[in-house]
Amino acid sequence: MSLAPEYDLAAVDALQDGELKAFPAADTQVLLVREAGQYHAFAARCPHYGAPLEKGRVVDGQLVCPWHHACFRVPGGELCEPPALDDLPSYPLRIKDGRVLVTLPPAAPRVPASPDAPPTAETGGAEPAGAAAETADERTFVIVGAGAAGQMAAQTLRTEGFTGRLVLLGAEAELPYDRTKLSKSYLAGKAPDEALPLRPTDFYARHRIEHRADARVTSLDPAQKTLQLADGTQLPYDALLLCPGSVARTLPPSVPGHDLPGLFTLRSHVDARRLRDAAQDARHVVVVGGSFIGMEAAASLAGPPERAVTVLASEAEPFAKVLGPRIGAMFRQLHEEHGVQFRGGARLAGLSTGPTGQLATVALESGETLPADLVVLGIGVRPATDFLDGVLPLTKDGGLKVGQRLGVQGGIWAAGDVARFELHPAGGSARIEHWRVAQQQGRIAALNMLGRPTTFDKVPFFWTQQFGKSLRYAGHAEGFDDIIYHGEVEKQDFLALYVREGRILAAAAMNRDPDMICIEALLALEQMPTPQQARQPLDWAVLLAKAQQ
Known part of the structure; x- marks a missing residue:
């Protein structure tokens, strides 16, 4: 031996x-x-x-x-x-x-050559073990939505010992996948299709998770605790998690050419594959919207030197409302250095075809026209809650208001893009369309479905990567009075602190990863320094150590 x-x-x-x-x-x-x-x-x-x-x-x-x-x-x-x-x-x-x-075990994980290629759950981790259940469970738990929140909720339910029937309804025709790669490495051709699934097929079989693809919910009856599916199936439940995600916004019918071929959204794997394939021969790409998805798509499509990429945005600088105009200008300059033209303040008026009947030009409200054989819409998303209209109270933006434990009403919880929740520590409520937040909410919702009261009080965190440069953001500052900078924004080496009403509510940074870990923890503890203190150089690790004493 x-x-x-x-x-x-x-x-x-x-x-x-x-x-x-x-x-x-x-x-x-x-x-x-x-x-x-x-x-x-x-x-x-x-x-x-x-x-x-x-x-x-x-x-x-x-x-x-x-x-x-x-x-x-x-x-x-x-x-x-x-x-x-x-x-x-x-x-x-x-x-x-x-x-x-x-x-070391005989099969110790090796260092991956690239973060783009390996499937998310196959870079050397150990699959969480399921908790032993003391008694059989006759209940049926149903999860609507097989995205970040739904996949994490299903996994959590099994690892935490739920032994009843578990149904995961996905509107798409494939297993849950890593949506964050679509606008980045996948669209850029660095990540293949097989790198997207969050888990292999046998994971769901081994954990007795009934994943149903192409399962579109058409109605909900909370009184009878049943769901109606588009194929006519009625599905009863004992506990229900609603995390159907979002759908990409499209151009209104009033915009000429709103339905022309050559116009793409970027929300699903199918969207990304169609866009990637169509872009192979594209010479003039126009991205409508300076959102994170829009700018990431522009960066991913800007590879070939013969391809011109133009971004049309209502803001003078990208991300100005979220990150501030100075950081927005840095990203604009980064794109321009790689050949992307950013047109701030430009508004789309319509699209038209050429002599061949194919998409050929984009018209702006200024009267100017741009050549375009491919147009990408990055104008935001809306909650996929149409099937709940008139059944559950929806917020003005189509979301679902949830309590501290992500409950909507008896036996129903919500997570991910559709959930409007109370922010910690900023206060107020928000719907946040971040991957990690959706996963965290899926996990917390699962614990509450199991009867384990757990409050969702996580600090939001997200990241973006464009042309190999990564920005991290922690907290949530919906509007800010001031931004305190440390380092050099223009050289992508900085920390920015967002101040509102005398409190630091969020931070963004590039090349400050250890500090961002400490800042997220300090935000969670509500122990951030005052703006006056933060104007001086700080040792964030020391501040955190003091806050934890």
Whole structure:
């Protein structure tokens, strides 16, 4: 019987308390973490996209990924927060003769070559184990929507011990997939179709999750606890989670050419594949809307030198309302350096065809026309809640107001793009269309469906990547009075703090990953410094340590 190999990684005094460092071992790497005087060993890369975890931090007993803030428990490596789906593999170690010795399994995760190609859940993670159930459960739980919230809710229900019937209804004809890749690596041709699924097919079979593709819900009867599907099926439920996501906004019929071929939205895998294929021969691409999706699509489509890409946006600078005009100008300049033309203040008047009957020009309200053989709409989304109109009270924007535990009414919860919830710590309510927020809400909703009262009080976090440059954002500042800058925005190395009514409510940064981990934690603790204090250089790790005392 062969023994698992043991590797001598480092001297026992190699790390100080709180430090993390990756060490080579065979054909992989091992992360050593020293916490409270004890060493712990883990896989060195995050099981989400393969981020180097040695650049992260340990916060309140959780190892936080530097890229997208997935969290894993120290010492066990159990998943605490998405966007990762799997646990972080942990390895046994021992101290002998002043050395740290780690034992690796025969199939230790290897370092991924690229975060674009591997499927999300297959970059070296350990699939969470299901909790043992004491009794059989005769209930049926139904999840409407197989996106970020729905997939995480289904996974959580099973790992937390639900043994009843679990139905996951997806409106699309495929398994749940990583929507965040569509406008980035997938559209740019760096990620293949097989890199998109969040889980392989056998995951749902093994966990007895009835995933139904092409399952469109047409009506809901809360009194009878039944759903009506487009194929005529009636589906009863005992607990219901509504997370149908959003649909892309299209041009109104009043816009000439609103339904011409060559006009694309970018919301689904099908949308992205059609757009990617059509763009192969496109020479003049026009993106309507300076949204994150619009600008990411522009960056992904701007590769070939013979292709002209133009963005039409109502704002003078992209993202000005969310990030401020200075950061918006930096992104505009970044796009222009790569050949993208940004037309701020330009409004679409119509589209028209050429002699061949194909899309040929875009007309602006100014009277100017632009050549266009492909147009991408990035003008926002709306909640996919038409089937709930007249059944449940919808907000003005089509969302569902939820309580602190994401409940809508008895036996019904909502999560993801459709949920209007109370913001922490900013106050007020908002609908937030962020991938990680949807996953977090899916998990919290699942716990509440199981009768485990859990409040949703997470700090929103999102990221964008354009031309290889990544920005992270934590918090939520719907309107701000001031922005405090540290670093150089124009060189993509900065921290921006958003102030409203004397409080710092959000932060955006590039190349400040360790600081952003601390800032998200400080926002959650409601221990952010005052704006006056934050105008001076701060050690965010020290501030967090004090706040946790």
